Amino acid sequence: MGVATVITSGKGGVGKSTVTAGLGFALAARGRRVLLIDGDAGLGCLDHMLGVSEQQVFDIADVVSGRAEPMKAVYSCPFSERLFLLPAPAREDDVISPNIMKQLVSVLSRYYDHVLIDSPAGVGGGFASAAASAQRALIVTTPDPICVRNANKAHFLLDQAGIKQQRLIINRFSGHNFYTQGFYPDLDSVIDSAGVRLIAVIPEDTHLAAAASNCEPAPQKSVGAMALGRLAARLEGEHVPLAALQKF
Template identity: 45%
Template sequence: MMAKIIMITSGKGGVGKSSVCSGLGYHLARLGKKVLILEMDSGLRCLDIMLGVNETTVHDISDVLCGRCEPIKAIYQSPITENLSMMPATFRPDSTYSSELFHKLCKGLSSYYDYILIETPAGFGRTLADIAKVSDLALLVVTPDPISMRDAKILSDYLDDDRGLKKQRIIINKVKTNRGKLEVLPNLDVVIDTVLEPLIGVIPYEPEMVRALSQGRMLPVRYLAGRALQNIARRITGEFVDLAVY
């Protein structure tokens, strides 16, 4: 059985792709799934810190794609839970690679995992197109503000029309409320109506998230944001979970 490949992407930076990617990987692994995270945001690597492997990394994905090492040498088991591994991005922002080798890598790794999560760079480019080509599902991370919403819609149309990636879902992240009301928008339906893709989860803003991930640990499910990530992971595996809007 081949892995399901999921790209975690966004139209703009700063929406929390990395926290969503690491959190989903963690909770999928906790559900007994074998998970590999590929970090493709060249020059802006951070998932190695979030997953607690930053002090042990020697090789990265560019070493694999440029033929400097075998894939197994750039895959690191996360100490935060079993069944969760990652291949970090390169620190070199100008790194180049072969699209053919990337597609071959994803196909080869699919035999060993249940899920492969690929974090994309924000915006467009060849890397995004390469990732879309191998993905079964795109998770569009968007924050509830007009700029993020508009950019997510542009990205969704690009993936749908130009890349043929029809299966997309929205994750609304960093949702802040004041006495039960959103700070910027009248309601979250505005996000869905703008992006025009189904909603798979809503993650409330949680200041503790930054502290936890910077220390290489996951946010516990006693926090609403941790529970929201767990619920999204359960939905991805096909489980029915009520959609809670916090």
């Protein structure tokens, strides 16, 4: 039975879907079968990032409505034989109810080592649906006050939903920008403001952004991909130290 992890942010534009895709690649590279579920009804992008948009016929709404069997709506990523995607509904109105999502993930997780659920931005119905079936949560933020405040809101709502195992990912970190902008004196202040224990710092990396846009995996030796690889190891219980932040 695979572990279901919701990846959320509380606010859009922090690179949450890029983190989801990159983490999926990293876990698959470790020999795990990984299913990504795109929960962003009407605005899903993981199909493009994983290179499956051209072959896509069905999505999660078709499964829920009975128009397609679950496995007919699950697509294998051409870049990794162990990475799969269940695409988001094409229409914004087709948000899956929390109860149905919980039942669906319970069934699908039998066939995968990890199920990563990419939550839509905000804390509305899509957020509730994405969180309903998860055993743990990764909250993605960038190190600026607005995003950190929304990460704290997401933390509070996840706690209310019963998800106690939460970890913080600080994404798009640039040491130069962080210390010159002066929003926070140090990373500990970011962590304290978010109210969530840190699990990873993903540095600003143009290779990750380009890979997402060009529907291809990022180079394995890029700083972002290596940070996601360390995150994958930590999720599987390995003790991996953070890289030296001054290098970013």
